[in-house]
């Protein structure tokens with residue numbers, strides 16, 4: 001019996017040692033798209049020197065249990081609760097920080113969540129943070145510029161602006177941060193109600209206010225994969241802004257690829273941002289302004305998100321066609 005106990009103790013110690021030998025990466029949003037991609041990227045690397053610590057509000061959820069079964073350490077944490085974040089970041093080498101605008105639709109909440117994460121990372125002495133950010137569009141379109149409406153009193157694209165504004169929080173607090181400028185997920189065609197819908201002419205249609213401009217976009221899973229590459233590169237990435245995309249695609253190109261993948265014609269219906277904003281679904285005004293920003297600042301948005309640089313970090317980066325090859329059956333057709 002005593003011998004058995006000893007062996008068990010030894011095994012525990014070995015597990016702990018294995019854990020501490022690796023660079024622990026604490027991942028906020030681990031059961032979601034961006035964080036989930038990072039956890040999977042870490043766990044799929046057989047020669048990894050990193051360990052994944054998945055942060056979730058509910059370690060007993062099916063998704064959290066699946067991450068634990070796959071080899072992640074799962075730990076409770078809530079971006080509303082700085083104490084829980086400090087615990088979750090304790091002993092971590094890296095932390096992936098992301099906010100969840102669409103859960104609450106409040107840019108001020110994103111700012112306070114970003115501050116909690118930045119402060120917790122600082123207090124826990126985390127060596128490398130990746131902050132998942134987007135542009136503060138007000139630097140390009142000041143509130144006084146009435147080409148698009150000001151929303152919620154002080155934003156142009158609320159779910160972009162608060163993230164961009166929060167960059168300063170990480171800088172002010174002196175947190176060693178890489179600013180990961182993400183882009184539009186192709187997964188929105190599956191989950192965000194943006195899939196092709198039957199138009200009045202009976203044809204499947206994607207309706208976007210992009211005119212003939214290119215949208216910088218990406219497979220959500222590639223965000224986490226690229227974040228992992230940034231953690232692997234380490235110190236040299238601290239202080240940098242890394243913009244990522246898998247494609248710079250016009251509405252017509254998106255429709256052409258969808259047609260090929262789905263085996264039926266999908267047409268692109270270009271509408272004005274005003275029309276898009278008037279659709280009335282939750283966030284339509286925010287998204288209308290976002291698409292207007294992407295199209296009016298097409299060059300800046302695409303230049304800030306180099307496909308070749310993303311691919312050099314993440315050689316498995318998917319194109320839209322390859323993403324469709326893997327996901328076409330999951331796109332609901334309205």
Ligand SMILES: NC(=O)c1ccc[n+]([C@@H]2O[C@H](COP(=O)([O-])OP(=O)(O)OC[C@H]3O[C@@H](n4cnc5c(N)ncnc54)[C@H](OP(=O)(O)O)[C@@H]3O)[C@@H](O)[C@H]2O)c1
Pocket residue numbers: 028029030031032033034035055056057058061064077078079080098099100101102103159182183184185186188192
């Ligand atoms: N859709 C796009 O095209 C796009 C493009 C660029 C950026 N973004 C941004 O991406 C962000 C969302 O990231 P995502 O798509 O990876 O999220 P997601 O897939 O919606 O996942 C959200 C995850 O966040 C966790 N979560 C929610 N509230 C939390 C809280 N208070 N504390 C801790 N965890 C919490 C949830 O996990 P538990 O339930 O397990 O706690 C959930 O699994 C948004 O801010 C959005 O603006 C979206």
